[in-house]
Amino acid sequence: MNDYIAAMRSMVGHETLLTVGCGAIIEDEDRLLLQKRTDYGSWGIPGGLLELGETFDMTVRREVEEETGLHVKELELFGIYSGEKGYATYENGDRVFSIQIIFRVKEYQGELKTNHESLAQGFFCRNDLPEYINPHQAPFINDWAAGLSLPIIR
Secondary structure, eight states: OOHHHHHHHHHHTTSOEEEEEEEEEEEETTEEEEEEETTTOOEEOSEEEOOTTOOHHHHHHHHHHHHHSOEEOOOEEEEEEOSGGGEEEOTTSOEEEEEEEEEEEOOEESOOOOOTTEEEEEEEETTOOOSOBOTTTHHHHHHHHHTOOSSEEO
16 A cells, blocks of 8 residues: 555545546457456456655556566547546445546567466457456556547546
């Protein structure tokens, strides 16, 4: 967990915190990389929270490498997501309002690897996505599947 988030939680308990997340729509041909997370058992894109002093691209590069073992090359803005769908309550009662900055990646290096955060990883076609998508990430995954024009601002 991000040290900043832990420090804020020690002061505000479960009250709603504003967070900024960065994620990657990693494409291989016309398929999307998804990972099945160990914490919720749902499928989603690699990504995580912006840490103090980081840029958006630093965050997404760090998170992708940590979660998949891949090193991303060029980043293209896929979308910026905010609004009512940004509210979430975690199993431990922590509440957040999250703004998500999502990038599209078409070039990367490395071999996929799983770690303590992911049970499985794989590339999926638009019309053959896994059944249980992380509900907080469904908007970006569904927008990718629909082939919407970029960047998406919601």
